[in-house]
Amino acid sequence: MQFDRKDKDDAELLALYKTLLYPRMVEEKMLILLRQGRIGKWFSGIGQEAIAVGSTLAMQSDEYILPMHRNLGVFTSRNIPLTKLMAQWQGKVTGFTKGRDRSFHFGTQDYKIIGMISHLGPQMALADGIALADLIANKKNATLVFTGEGATSEGDFHEAINVAAVWNLPVIFLIENNGYGLSTPTNEQYKCKNLVDRALGYGIEGLQLDGNNILAVYDKLSELASSIRENPRPILVECLTFRMRGHEEASGTKYVPQHLFDEWVKKDPVQNFENYLLSENVINEDTIATIKSKFKAEIEADVEFAFNEPEPIANDVTELDDMFYPYQQQVVAPVEAKTELRYLDAITAGLKEGMQRYDNLVIMGQDIGEYGGAFKITDGFVAQFGKARVRNTPICESAIVGAGLGLSINGYKAVVEMQFADFVTCGFNQIVNNLAKTHYRWGEKADVVVRMPTGAGTGAGPFHSQSNEAWFTKTPGLKVVYPAFPHDAKGLLMAAIEDPNPVIYFEHKYLYRSLTGLVPDGYYTVEIGKANILKQGEQLTIITYGLGVHWALAYLNQHPEISVTLVDLISLQPWDKETVANAVKATGRVIILHEDTLSSGFGAEIAAWIAEHCFEYLDAPVLRCASLDTAIPMSKVLEDSFLAKSKLGKAVEKVLAY
Structure with a gap:
């Protein structure tokens, strides 16, 4: 392994070494605790630390990173206290999710880290939305999102990269190619020689790195992040590495040929960098011993502190309340003036009021731009509000719902239009597992409205006529509304946009042009939850x-x-x-x-x-x-x-x- 220090002085190299070593020592402690039966599960990133550490240090502290469950180095490099991390892993009330989720399934605005969910791919679309918010706000920020080689087979991977490419979003998509998705080797995961070759198909840049070389990762990611801050665009990076432990410790590694371990142990990122620093006289054996002794004592103390933290106390009222971001609707009464509007036009009026009232509101959907939407509800919106906030999307419902959540995380509101409610199946996971659960899991709002043109009566058949509201009324964490009149259609839509929680807004296609009614002018809201x-x-x-x-x-x-x-x-x-x-x-x-x-x-x-x-x-x-x-x-x-x-x-x- 060849290291190039470039213009880094000894102090910088020493800091890199400490930042690389610390998560390794934390992991070694976790394996001891696992053998002792004091913890129940661990997803090891041993052998992959250079990727997490190097890429995180390449990002600015106010830039979002979306890691996965083998990226402890992201969290430690952002200086999250181990006491807090350990409390999270042990399900303590002081953890980020108050005992409601485990591992790295959490986010934290304080450290600008947005954790994954178990479905692996959806966080990539969130990165799109976060980057889009920065782009609209003219912030020169980059966003970094991780995925594994196995998750590149998921549709979310392809949808997110395609959207980022089309919209020139400043996102670094980083693939940690560690050889195995649980037990499935790469030759059973994909046919192409290198995953980075897929960049060409999306018309974006791609490059492959030695993921075990901390300096190579840090220097190249620093360069890429700096570049896309000034020239926004997505870049695909494949970091080659190896998983030295099992998918999680219980699964073992018997399915991995021994010769691979023999080859990759020689490429250990921590040991190789340590040897390099010894050869450069940056450190000596005494320095190493002192650093390790200090880290060991700190880790021992922090772990024991977290074990003594309180367990959650079950309270049904608290659990139910925490499904939603705290919000008390203040109903806005309508003015006296009213206009006769079709049901469809009332929805248009509600969207316009929302766009005028909230300059951070973004509307996304297929054909909603210059074409005005399949039902012409957004006709003229591009001319009035601009293409930055009225966004035609590729046909990729999952990525767009996920981007809506990303916008919300980064300070925006989003309205996502399903062209037909039936098509929501393609974005179902993002709604029921991301939008619905985000606040309950780690206290973050999901300020997204999903518009659902629904229902029968037009002879449109099995794929354009379903009434699928029950799919969502069953899902805790979602609000579901369904207006029957133009007055309610406008007021309820404005209430949904105002609400910082995820709202599924059903609108009946049959009523669009067949029903008219008096609708108050201007801004008003209808109470959600009132019949x-x-x-x-x-x-x-x-x-x-x-x-x-x-x-x-x-x-x-x-x-x-x-x-x-x-x-x-x-x-x-x-x-x-x-x-x-x-x-x-x-x-x-x-x-x-x-x-x-x-x-x-x-x-x-x-x-x-x-x-x-x-x-x-x-x-x-x-x-x-x-x-x-x-x-x-x-x-x-x-x-x-x-x-x-x-x-x-x-x-x-x-x-x-x-």
Whole structure:
């Protein structure tokens, strides 16, 4: 291994050595604790320290780094106290996640480190969003994100690099190629000779480094970071190294041929750099012994301190509250002036108000730029707000939702449009595992609204018509809203944008141009979590939302002889239990109507809650009226038969017959 000190003096080299040695000694202590049974799991980065340390030192302290679980050197190089790290690893209340997650699955704004989730690839899109925020704000910052060679097979890797390339984002994508994804060797992971060759396919620069050479990593990453601060663009870096331990200690290394260990032990990054410094007379054996003795004593003390830290105390109220960023909505009342608007135009008006009110709001989605979106909701937005804040995206839902979270982490708000709600499946992981869990895990807000054009009635078939709100009402940490009228569509969208928590905003495509209503001018908000009583009656309560509201109104207009209380939920998470309970108590009979399929639809949750909390007030079983348990057909005849609307009359007759 050849080292080139360039213009570094002895003090700089010594500092590098200490920074490289420290995480190695921490890891060695962790392995002892593991054998003693004092800790339960460890993901070792022994043999890879030069990458984490060298690249971290190349970044400025205010620049974000997104590491993985084998990058202890990132955290120690940013001077996070070992007591705090150890408390995190042991699930102590003083850890970054208060015992809610382990390892490096956390972030910290204090040190500008954003940890991974177990799915490996999604953090790369977060790096895109963080870098995009810097780019829009004209900050000359770089962002560094790590991935392993195994995760380069994931779609998130390709989506994130493609977006960064198209948008010229200042991101260094660093692949730690250590030879194995758990037990799977590289020859079973990819076919290309070098992973860095993939850079060419995305039209970006790429280079390969000896990941065990601390000076090579530090010098080259310093150069690259400095370059992209001035000339924003992504760069792909492949660092060659080797995993000297198992994927995690329990998995062992029996699947690795011995000759590889024999080869790579000679390339040990710590020992080789130590030998180099000895040869340069920067250090001597006494220096080494003194440094190691000091580190050993500090590590021992910090570890024992963390072991004595308090365990979490389980409290249901605290746990539930911590799913969301602390926020108390202050409803903004509308002004007197109103304008007749289509449902679609009310959404447009809400987005415009949001963009005018928050200069840090960015809208992203497929075809939303000059084209104005598939439904023309953002028509004219580029001319009014500029392409920096109204961003056409590649077809990559996962990367764009992740970029939305990255924007939020770096001080921005984001609205992400799914062209159709059905397409959210391609971004599902980012929503349910990143947006939904971020605040609970490490206290960071996820200030992202995901717009979901949803629903049937247009003969669009199985992939453009689904009602998939129940996928998200089941997921703690998400707010889910579903306006049925233009007034609510505008006010609820502005409330969602204002809220620093992730909001899934369903908007029904069938209503876009078929429904009009009076909408207040200017800025106002509708309360999230509050239902509306549209009709007051005595015989029956119908609880519904979205297009179901209009089905119910049409049916009741045809049957004025039936006295019905009609509840429009508007919000599905949180939902208005008080209004529902009062309506149930007043009538004793309930139908829950929704467009989604019957089994496990959101109506099942409401029905269960009513049965549990309002049973003594019921004069008949709670009845669900929902769509058929099939995919949605395209044919108008089949679609009409599929939808819950066709079943409403019989449901009313049945429940009133009790």
